[in-house]
Amino acid sequence: MTRKAKKEPHEKLLVIACGMIAREVLAVKSQLGLDHLELTCLPAEFHFYPDRIAPAMDEAIAKAKGEGYDRIFVGYADCGTGGGLDIICQKHGVERMDGPHCFAFYQGxxxxxxxxxxxxxxxxxxxxxxxxxxxxxxxxxxxxxxxxxxxxxxxxxxxxxxxxxxxxxxxxxxxxxxxxxxxxxxxxxxxxxxxxxxxxxxxxxxxx
Incomplete structure (x- = not known):
């Protein structure tokens, strides 16, 4: 089970997301006034190459932690990784979006x-x-x-x-x-x- 980091209001949060939802993450940030939320993205083209998502996320999380980010959220659902992304999330003790893909979480x-x-x-x-x-x-x-x-x-x-x-x-x-x-x-x-x-x-x- 993924270890859940303690959440404190206004503590800096880094979202590492799919480039396909970057505009939407920023829209939600603006709507909710989440000034402490920062965003970085993996290439949107990974939508067509899901085998690249987990390794790239592994590197991105490690890099972010090396830069001092303690709270990180993965802005992906499983997205065709066949559980590979969950392994990376468990490795680093972070959470991701629920569901199989963005078409699911957009609808609920x-x-x-x-x-x-x-x-x-x-x-x-x-x-x-x-x-x-x-x-x-x-x-x-x-x-x-x-x-x-x-x-x-x-x-x-x-x-x-x-x-x-x-x-x-x-x-x-x-x-x-x-x-x-x-x-x-x-x-x-x-x-x-x-x-x-x-x-x-x-x-x-x-x-x-």
Whole structure:
């Protein structure tokens, strides 16, 4: 079991997060007035290379501790590491976000688990993935040059679910366009920051 560090209000807290949620962590920090929260991120592209997350986190935590940070929170769920990230958290005595991935904690992990069967064939998008749709999906997969490959990559999905952290018509347009391009039915869920807000509040000493 991970050793939980004692939380004192306004004691400096370092969050080492996935680059895909950096904007959201900073938004929660601003909303809650967490001036004592500091953020550093691992590359967002690790979303596609989950085997790199645990080793990189191991190095990042060790570096942070060497720089004098006593309280560290891991801004990742398991994120495809197959328990590897939990081993690193246990090694260093730190905690991480609950749940299997950000698509779960944005919705609320309990809600995600409850709707798991219905969403089994869903392709998820977030605000970040809407902003980076071309850079993260279209160009790396070569779909800008070979759109005929879309069924090969996305043919097993039935719907695209946009988990919206904010109300931004431009992002809505991207998500709807992505669903049309990929040949998927479209659903928008306004989630806000989900479990990220209470988790950061707890780690920052605002709640018990």
């Amino acid at each position: 992990t309990a809600q995600f688990m409850a709707s798991g069967e219905a969403d089994m064939l869903a392709f998820y998008m977030t605000d970040f993935l809407c902003r980076q749709f071309d850079a993260f999906f279209i160009r790396p997969l070569g779909l800008d040059r070979h759109p005929e490959l879309i069924p090969d990559y996305f043919g097993n999905y039935e719907k695209l679910i946009y988990l919206a952290q904010t109300d931004d018509p431009a992002l809505d347009e991207v998500a709807e366009g992505a669903a049309k391009l990929l040949g998927l039915t479209y659903e928008r869920r306004s989630t806000g920051y989900g479990d990220l807000t209470p988790s950061l509040a707890h780690q920052a000493g605002m709640t018990k």
